[in-house]
Amino acid sequence: MTYCVALRVEAGLVMLSDTRTNAGLDNIGMFRKTFTYEKPGERAIALLCSGNLSVTQEVRTKLSRAMKDSVEDPEIETLLNCATMHRAAHLVGDAMKTVQKEMRTGMSASNVSLGASILVCGQRKGGKLRLYMVYSEGNFIEATADTPFFQIGEHKYGKPILDRMIRPNTSLSDAAKAVCVSMDSTLRSNLSVGMPLDLSIIPRDSYKFSLRRRIEANDPEFSQISSEWGAVLKAGFDSLPSLID
């Protein structure tokens, strides 16, 4: 499994993903799930991927191929030259549709799930901060002020803390803390989500990444957040009133 989360607050976009993949229970791998595309000062886009790895890798290959081909033929629409973020979500959705169709042909007899979803997060000069969730079918939804975050993969363990902490006016610093705490709870409760992590941040109207950081298992800052959060929960829990005498 996987856990990816992306927040769209007024101050920018904050993305965090794990790196664990599994085919069955005994075939564990490590794959990056966050991919970043940038023309600094003009646009910055991150894709966060969950689901069938052969599907998401193929989608990404098609998007990268288009970027390479567009060097020769600038008419080709790509993540880096498309007119809007909405078009970027469409390009990801179209690639997803194509891959699903190609793969399903060979898969009809087998029981393998081709389910996959991709978060498309970014901003281009002249546009707003955008966060989309692209489904296996290629359609997508966009995050709004009412729903300032999207999660894919093992989303349930880490949702309560986001529900409580994330508001449209949350600062980037608090948003980064919140995704780390959300991931920490998920890591502790579900073996199919694992370190290292990839954290990336796009501040509003900067059109570039202010942070693209791999957080390794022994990262001192993440470990501090993790252990202090544990201590905070314990102390807070002890301070709660008792329900029984």
Added chain:
Amino acid sequence: MTYCVALRVEAGLVMLSDTRTNAGLDNIGMFRKTFTYEKPGERAIALLCSGNLSVTQEVRTKLSRAMKDSVEDPEIETLLNCATMHRAAHLVGDAMKTVQKEMRTGMSASNVSLGASILVCGQRKGGKLRLYMVYSEGNFIEATADTPFFQIGEHKYGKPILDRMIRPNTSLSDAAKAVCVSMDSTLRSNLSVGMPLDLSIIPRDSYKFSLRRRIEANDPEFSQISSEWGAVLKAGFDSLPSLID
């Protein structure tokens, strides 16, 4: 959906369930999911049910029918006269198997899931505190010191806090707090779990319930735990170090 949780700590058993049921998204109902059986001073047993309601109701009817019939014929084995808690789990499992077989016959053409699981929690005089999880197939597992709690239904939202707080030597008072906090997180993040709640407690070697309490939506003590927990999380979150400058 449903959320039921049962803890087996050294001091006793603590059980909490919600009451929301849904058939599809637009057909919401309220049904008790905790059922208690007691011969005070000799044994106390609670069943917590999740899954297909027609299955769990039928299982419970069979178990109750056996208790009624045993008044005339004391040879009939029931939850209230069986020799051990392990036999009680078997009785629930056998009833589950019978019901699944009966229902599957009429259901073969339809796509309805008959999945269900039941937590069997209790102690009889001369035996230990026991906590079993009975599956749809009638087989079951038992909680041990390594795994002091079982959850059924929407278990993921409320698992992180239990993973952190519950140890074999946790007090009954802390255990009751923990299930309430776990439920509170689940209620906030998932609409398919809803108030009121049923909380019950069997202290070790008492062979009776010290508490069987319905917690309504406006319960002042639960509301206090819920709001104080929210405040504790907020203050603790604010005190965490920042990952970015």
